[in-house]
Amino acid sequence: MQQSVKFSNRAWEVAADLYLPDNLDKTKKHTAIICVHPGSSVKEQTAGLYAAKLSKEGFIAIAFDASFQGESGGMPRYLEDPVTRVEDIRCAVDYLTTVDFVGSERIGVLGICAGGGYAANAALTERRIKAVVSVSPTNIGRAYRENSTIATLEAVGRQRTAEANGAAALITPWTPASAAAARQAGLTDADLLEAIDYYRTSRGEHPNANNQLRFTSISSIMAFDAFHLAEYLLTQPLLVIVGDRVGSFGAYRDGFELYNKAASKDKSIHTVKGAGHYDLYDQPAATTEAVGKIVPFLQKALSAE
Template sequence: MRFNKKAITFSSNSINVAGFLNTPENTSKATPALVCVHPGSSCKDQTAGIYAEKFAELGYITIVFDASYQGESGGEPRYTEDPSARVEDVRSAVDYLTTLDVVDNERIGVLGVCAGGGYAANVAMTEKRIKAVGVVASANIGRLYREQNPIQTLEQIGEQRTAEANGADPLITQWIPNSQEEREQAGIDDIDIKEAIDYYKTSRGQSSNSPNKLKFTSMEKVLAFDAFHLADQLLTQPLQIVIGSVKGSFGSYSDGHELYEKAASADKDILVLDGVTHYDLYDQPEPVEKAVDKLETFYKQYL
């Protein structure tokens, strides 16, 4: 099915968020809609955008956007990763969808990739306008960073905040090594990091809206965030999880199983794709098609 792709903006906590609205052609009645949520360090032009377009081809109205403080969206300081803002962005995207006559407000779902999957699950706990939750290679970003000497990091953040309060320039660090050579020099040998570089730092997935920049002091917010906290009480919507069987340091395999076990959803399912890596599910045709097929069946049932 053909669709129209339109650049749009909406407000999230008074920040102008930039996104794309994908509307199937000849949509003239109330249509189901999906909010698509990108990974940490990513943007609307990458993997979440791929899923948004595939579901638009299947007849869904989809919205995908750059997180506040990132990409083409507004917000200062730049390159901030703030879980509370990320969750509010999703909620505000739902607000935007409800203003469209072609959207059926009772048939709005969410689809998140990697950390976007964690944010999608988290917002659904308190955003009951979301009727179905789909996550792909879902990762709990707070858990991931708490595995990397969090107390030392928090102490360094405190020192950096003091320095910046006294006139130092903001410290902008990076999410991943900028090249395989840089990774090797750092002594990192992990499939998720290797494939992250291949995805984000080459023509495969590179985007100017995803510059591999991260405001260091914003990590205090990430370290205190647990995407799955209270899922056993508040995550009640139908839930579909898709992960690959190949384990890497980002932990989407274990996080997917944790979310499945913890969610209070009466209707929930987990699909494990054998031999598939975290980044295969970002853009590789066969794994993505398998994920889309499973999610299409899911959304068709619950939206």
């Protein structure tokens, strides 16, 4: 069962889908999992897929649109702000503590791609999160630092000056609109082409995932390190899921960095053989294997005992 809900972040509302198990006994306290979507994504895509799978396994799950994106409020639109993305997760925890049938000591977080980095980062200081699952995690700041330059930051500064003086906001695409457009531009990276296959085709596209990024977001993204202080502050049980078909987006590397760096005593990493970054978004074999590891991990980590 799925229902639309909203919760507040600062002065705006965040739109979410709450997934409830069939035959839920609302007189009891249950485990709840916050599912955090990747950059450029919305709640109806891979975060919603994992939320639906978890609800079938008896968990309450919530997937939400990041602030400034999808059906959520907040201005300016199409902003990818890591600090606010992390605050969205904290606000989702706030919301779950108001749900009568959720156990406030039994809340976990699961994030995919950049959402996996945001999920881990939130858990550093949000002690109400009692368990962390990071699927194909990407430290978005690391990714942008490796693929952008000081010249990009100079361009962001010029654009901010232009907008402050009345120019229209510069909105750029997260990915080329099609594989053909990517190849025509000389972009043949496998992870990029698979991103296009997921987001820009019938495989995973959604009208609210409109491939729009506010260009000035890049400065905040580049300054962000999702795993900063994890060796001191990330002590909750941790499960990392990666595919072993390594791509340029760096999820395999980031997954092992998160695993190795975390202070968690209860931590594990599982490699899905033959899976690439985007296989763990929606492909049945890869996601079934991932959920097969996630469910017992969460059951143990968030047990009522």
